[in-house]
Every structure is written in C-alpha cells, then in structure tokens.
Amino acid sequence: MSVGGRARAYPLAILNWHEVVNDSFGGPLLVTYCPLCGSGVTAERRVNGCEATFGVSGYLWQRDLVLYDDRTESLWSQILGQAVRGSRTGKRLALRPSTMTTWGEWREAYPETEVLVPPPESGTVTGRGRRNYNTNPYSDYEDSQPPDFSDGEDDERVPPRALVLGVATDDAARAYPFKTVLDSGGVVNDRVGDLPVVVASTHDSMVAYDRRVGDDAIQFGRDGDALVGGESRWGIVSGRARDGPHEGTDLDRANDRSPMFWFAWRDFFRGTEVYGESV
Numbered sequence: 001m002s003v004g005g006r007a008r009a010y011p012l013a014i015l016n017w018h019e020v021v022n023d024s025f026g027g028p029l030l031v032t033y034c035p036l037c038g039s040g041v042t043a044e045r046r047v048n049g050c051e052a053t054f055g056v057s058g059y060l061w062q063r064d065l066v067l068y069d070d071r072t073e074s075l076w077s078q079i080l081g082q083a084v085r086g087s088r089t090g091k092r093l094a095l096r097p098s099t100m101t102t103w104g105e106w107r108e109a110y111p112e113t114e115v116l117v118p119p120p121e122s123g124t125v126t127g128r129g130r131r132n133y134n135t136n137p138y139s140d141y142e143d144s145q146p147p148d149f150s151d152g153e154d155d156e157r158v159p160p161r162a163l164v165l166g167v168a169t170d171d172a173a174r175a176y177p178f179k180t181v182l183d184s185g186g187v188v189n190d191r192v193g194d195l196p197v198v199v200a201s202t203h204d205s206m207v208a209y210d211r212r213v214g215d216d217a218i219q220f221g222r223d224g225d226a227l228v229g230g231e232s233r234w235g236i237v238s239g240r241a242r243d244g245p246h247e248g249t250d251l252d253r254a255n256d257r258s259p260m261f262w263f264a265w266r267d268f269f270r271g272t273e274v275y276g277e278s279v
Helices: 012-018 103-109 178-183 262-268
Strands: 006-009 020-024 028-034 039-044 054-061 064-069 075-077 082-085 163-168 173-177 187-192 195-201 206-210 221-223 226-229 232-235
Touching: 006 103, 012 020, 012 028, 020 054, 028 064, 054 075, 064 262, 163 178, 163 195, 163 206, 163 262, 173 178, 173 187, 173 262, 178 187, 178 195, 195 226
Parallel strands: none
Antiparallel strands: 020 028, 028 039, 054 064, 064 075, 075 082, 163 173, 187 195, 195 206, 221 226, 226 232
16 A cells, blocks of 8 residues: 555465554555455554554454454454444544555556565564464365355356455445456446446556546546546556646545455445446
C-alpha cells in the first residue's frame, strides 16, 4: 500500500504463515490475509478510538479468518472488518485500500518501496517456532475439493475458487471475475449503484477505481500497461496519472478488499451481482 508518498509491500510468503501483521504506516495499521479465502484486507488497528493489537483467534466464520483484539478480546471477521462477538459486536474497523499484485509490478510502480522482511530481521511479525518462508503451507489447497456453500444453495455463476474483485456500496454489490475482465481487454467501465467505476487488470493483478475526476466521470481505455482517459495515461497499480492534464492526480479506490475467491465474496455479500452475467 502507499501512504503520503511512501510505499510498503507485505509478501504473501510471510502472510501465508502469519496471516496478521500489526504495523505502523501512516498510523496504526493492520494487514491481514486469509489463505482459505484468498482475501487480503488492511485497516486502521484502532478499537473504540484506541490503538489495538490483533491476533489470529483460531476460529473461522463463514470459512474466513477471525481476528481478536487485545483491548476488548472481541472477535472480528477479516473480510467484513467487523466485530462478530464480544463487546464491540457490530462495530467496524476503518478499512484502508491496498493492492495485491506481484513483486515485479509493485516495484515497477513504486521503485523506492519498503518491504516487510521475515523474523528475526524484522520484529513486526512474531510467532512460535521457525518457519520456512520459501514454502507455501497451502500449496495443495487450490487442487483440493472446493467447499460447498454454507447454506447448500447452488450458485454456478462463477467457479468457487475463481478470483473476483468485489465492489460494494451502501445499496449494491458486484463481483468482477478476473477472467472476464481480462477477456474485456483488461479494462471495464461500469457503475455499481451510483458509483462510476473502472476495473482494470494485468495478467497478475486487478484493481477498481472511482472514475470520477472532479465533476466528470471519465471513460477509460487501455494502452499497454496503462489506462487512458481524460487525455492522460494512468498507472494501473498506482491509479496515478502519468502525464496530460491530470498528471499527478490519484484516482480514489473503489474496492476496499483485495481480489478473493468467488465463494468468499458470495458468502459475505449475498445478492451480489456478477459482471457479465445475463439478466
């Protein structure tokens, strides 16, 4: 993620093992990853206005990682960023958009990026025992039998473990399958509720932005590794205009959560639409 001109990367090789990172980057920062759902969520680690430290509870809720905080010992849904048990039940963390991409794409967009290193070089992540960060503990997971939906309903719109990028507003939710966006030339101009969005993908990542700049909703196209719109070229990973009349302008993110497996998005956002689905 990037804050105030600085950028920091959190390798999945570390998050696969630890799942939770308590950091300070533009304020107290919580970085989480659930290998079962393929979901990355970052948030301000404040509970009731006070800085808190989060950990892995050992529980799952709707097959997703459940966190706890050290101030109230409430339990928190990772994907929702919301407490589901304890004194803070119903309260939400302030989510901070981040990007899930490859190291190569991230470093190209942010050549001066910082990067989290594993312990003992870094004291940011801790835990018992030694970990082999060159090994993925979930390497066989994607080849295993996909899970059934929790309510037993059939939903064959998207394969359960296909990656989708979800955009949710107060009155609408829509999932954008990675393959569908790639097949659309790597760029989709759409509207979710009242929010005009552009969804863009490379072969390794997918992001969504609010396509409003000032009072105008820009129609974006694609030119190689850049979005083009409003007579400017925009970085896909950074969302920043590289040239033209909007040079230096940053698009606001439209997705609060990383791409994740379809079954996870569908379970937490019931009634979601799927982009490209016939209606």
